Structure formats: structure tokens, C-alpha cells
Amino acid sequence: MKCNEVKLLLVEYYENSLDLDDRSRVKQHLSGCESCRFRLKQIEQLHQLLAKENVPSPEESFWTNFLPEVRSRIKDKKKPRGILIPKTRLAFGLLSVVAVVIISLILFTTDRRNMVEHRTEPMVETILSVSDPSSYTEQLAEMLSAQGELPLNVFLSNGETQDLELTEKILEQDLLSQKSLNSILIELSSEELKQLEESIKTLVVGDIL
Amino acid sequence: MKDEKDSSLVGRFKKGDEKAFNQLVLRYQKKIYDFIYRMIRNHQDAADLSMEAFVRAYKNLKSFEERSSFYVWLTRIAVNLCINFSKREKFRSFLSIFDLPEKPTAISSPIEKIEEEELKLAIDRAIKSLPKRQRISFILKFYQGLTHQEIAEIMEISEGAAKANYFQAIQKLQNLLAQYR
Numbered sequence: 001m002k003c004n005e006v007k008l009l010l011v012e013y014y015e016n017s018l019d020l021d022d023r024s025r026v027k028q029h030l031s032g033c034e035s036c037r038f039r040l041k042q043i044e045q046l047h048q049l050l051a052k053e054n055v056p057s058p059e060e061s062f063w064t065n066f067l068p069e070v071r072s073r074i075k076d077k078k079k080p081r082g083i084l085i086p087k088t089r090l091a092f093g094l095l096s097v098v099a100v101v102i103i104s105l106i107l108f109t110t111d112r113r114n115m116v117e118h119r120t121e122p123m124v125e126t127i128l129s130v131s132d133p134s135s136y137t138e139q140l141a142e143m144l145s146a147q148g149e150l151p152l153n154v155f156l157s158n159g160e161t162q163d164l165e166l167t168e169k170i171l172e173q174d175l176l177s178q179k180s181l182n183s184i185l186i187e188l189s190s191e192e193l194k195q196l197e198e199s200i201k202t203l204v205v206g207d208i209l
Numbered sequence: 210m211k212d213e214k215d216s217s218l219v220g221r222f223k224k225g226d227e228k229a230f231n232q233l234v235l236r237y238q239k240k241i242y243d244f245i246y247r248m249i250r251n252h253q254d255a256a257d258l259s260m261e262a263f264v265r266a267y268k269n270l271k272s273f274e275e276r277s278s279f280y281v282w283l284t285r286i287a288v289n290l291c292i293n294f295s296k297r298e299k300f301r302s303f304l305s306i307f308d309l310p311e312k313p314t315a316i317s318s319p320i321e322k323i324e325e326e327e328l329k330l331a332i333d334r335a336i337k338s339l340p341k342r343q344r345i346s347f348i349l350k351f352y353q354g355l356t357h358q359e360i361a362e363i364m365e366i367s368e369g370a371a372k373a374n375y376f377q378a379i380q381k382l383q384n385l386l387a388q389y390r
Contacts, residue, residue: 054325
């Protein structure tokens with residue numbers, strides 16, 4: 001038997017767990033090999049060293065209380081104590097709070113962005129899509145002709161969605177020419193502005209179109 | 210009077226005899242505690258985990274199919290608890306960097322006591338430094354006296370792998386504890 005083979009069997013040889021054949025072969029090898037005898041000696045010394053270790057045994061009261069404690073845990077389905085130290089619980093708690101705050105901020109920011117986008121989109125579309133504003137008035141005129149003349153405030157409060165959309169488009173178009181309208185309004189005196197305001201209130205939709 | 214066999218106690222428990230479980234606890238409490246203590250080297254946690262091992266055994270005993278012996282099955286529960294504990298320990302060690310260092314205890318014991326303490330500490334460190342599988346194999350074989358076959362069953366590895374783990378553990382410990390021989 002070679003040293004490499006014997007080396008792997010020395011622990012079992014020392015612990016007396018080899019079968020008879022292997023034991024006999026190892027013994028024969030050891031009788032003629034100093035280095036393997038030295039390795040065996042090392043294994044023996046390690047075993048003796050580990051056996052010297054004095055592991056403190058719990059007090060008798062620990063063993064007396066062991067079964068009642070196990071039974072108590074079974075009854076209460078207690079979680080093991082002392083595994084999670086308060087510091088770890090605190091760390092987990094803090095991490096959870098931070099995570100909730102971060103998620104809330106992300107959601108809130110996303111929500112605001114969505115609201116802004118939602119608000120501006122129709123206006124952008126309206127502005128960009130104006131190519132022939134007169135078509136809006138014609139459309140509205142056609143729709144309203146069937147309804148007859150209506151005061152503007154009644155029209156606006158009772159109007160169908162489509163009516164209101166068209167009206168909005170017309171007004172948007174007017175906003176685009178705001179420059180000229182503003183310059184006109186600036187020219188008016190406060191008394192003239194009041195008169196204009198009164199006449200708008202009593203305005204009939206048919207008058208505009 | 211001969212002790213009742215484990216399989217008989219398990220059978221009685223499955224039929225509703227709670228006292229049979231108590232017998233099993235009393236039979237293996239010291240062995241399980243000893244194994245867990247040697248794995249984690251701390252009395253308070255070893256006490257906690259060894260009780261938890263029996264609580265888990267109680268919860269799962271009715272579905273235990275007895276493919277292995279009760280003790281091997283119970284030891285497997287203990288091994289898993291130790292593995293999970295060591296993972297939490299690593300996280301706990303990370304948090305402990307914020308701890309204040311412990312005050313050194315006054316040395317008033319006789320020299321023999323100091324040497325004994327030093328040796329214990331050295332063995333502690335050496336065993337803890339073993340890779341998980343080697344540590345488990347070593348403790349189960351060396352201290353618990355289980356066979357390689359039983360260890361292989363517990364660790365769900367081959368018998369050859371269990372032997373190799375043990376052999377490598379012995380070699381490492383020889384190197385780590387060379388100065389104490």
C-alpha cells in the first residue's frame with residue numbers, strides 16, 4: 001500500500017472503524033513507514049487535545065425545565081427568543097419606514113406628472129390641431145340651428161360634450177388672436193368694459209355664429 | 210426494564226399519546242443541545258435552538274415517514290436550525306460594528322485555568338473556521354459518534370462526501386491547533 005492511500009485511511013484506522021482487511025494492510029504499511037507513523041501520531045494528538053476541552057455543562061435546573069419549556073412553546077407557538085436582537089428589529093423597522101417613504105414619493109411624483117400631462121395634453125392637441133377655425137363655428141352653427149337661439153350661459157350649462165368641445169376650440173382660437181383682442185380691450189374705458197360685460201351675459205349663441 | 214424503541218414512541222405519538230413525545234425529548238435533549246452548542250459555541254442560543262428543534266419535531270412528527278431513524282431526522286432539524294442561525298449571525302456581526310468593545314475581564318484565575326480558557330478559545334475558533342459542511346460532518350462524527358452513513362443521510366450527501374468532509378476537517382484542525390499539541 002502506498003503512502004497516499006494510507007493517508008486517507010489513517011483517521012479511520014485510529015478510530016478503529018476500518019474493516020479487517022484494510023486495517024491489516026495499513027498496519028503493515030505503518031511498520032515500515034516513518035512519515036505515516038508521524039501522521040498517525042498527529043491524529044492521536046489532535047484527538048487528545050479535543051478531548052481535553054472542558055465544555056461547560058448547563059446546570060441541572062436547565063434540564064429539569066427543558067421539557068416544560070418545550071411544551072410551553074408548543075402551546076404558545078412562541079418564536080425563539082434572543083435570536084433577533086432589538087437592534088436588528090430596529091434596523092428592519094427603520095428600513096421598512098424608509099422604503100415606504102421612498103415608494104410614496106415615487107408614486108406621488110408620478111401621479112403629479114400624470115395629472116400635469118393629462119391636463120396639458122388636450123390643450124396642446126387643440127392648439128396644434130387648429131388649422132381651419134372657421135370649420136368649428138360652422139359645425140357648431142349647424143348643431144345649434146336645430147336647437148334654436150339660446151342664451152350663452154344656458155348653452156354652456158346645458159350643452160352636450162361635443163358642443164362644449166367645439167366652443168372650447170373656438171375660444172382657444174380666439175385666445176390665439178389674444179394679442180389683437182387684448183390690445184382692443186386695453187383701449188376701452190372701465191365704463192365701456194362694464195357695458196361689454198353686461199352684453200356678454202345676455203348674449204345669445206346665435207348672435208355669435 | 211428496557212427503554213422503549215424510538216419507532217414505538219413515534220407510533221404511539223401518532224396515535225395521540227403526548228407522553229410518548231415527552232419520552233423522546235427526555236431521551237435526546239442532551240445530545241441535541243450538545244451538538245448545537247458545539248456548532249454555535251454559545252449557551253443561550255444553543256438552549257434556544259435546541260428547544261426550537263423539539264418544537265419543530267413536534268409540529269412535523271405526524272408526517273414523519275420513518276425512512277431514517279428518529280434521531281437522524283431530529284438531528285437534521287437541528288442542523289438546519291444551526292445553518293439558519295449562522296446566516297443571521299453574519300448579519301448580526303455586521304450590526305455589531307456599532308457596538309462598544311467589551312471591557313476586558315480581569316485576569317485573576319490560576320495559570321491552568323487561563324491555559325484551559327485559551328485552549329477552549331482556540332478550539333472554538335478552529336471549529337468555527339471550518340466550512341459549514343466540514344464543521345457539521347466533524348461534530349456529528351467526532352462528538353456525536355454518528356456513522357458516515359448516518360451523517361450522509363442527515364446532510365443529504367453521499368457517504369463518500371461525508372467521509373471526505375470529515376477527513377478534510379481533521380486535517381484543517383491539525384494545522385490550526387498545531388501549536389497546542
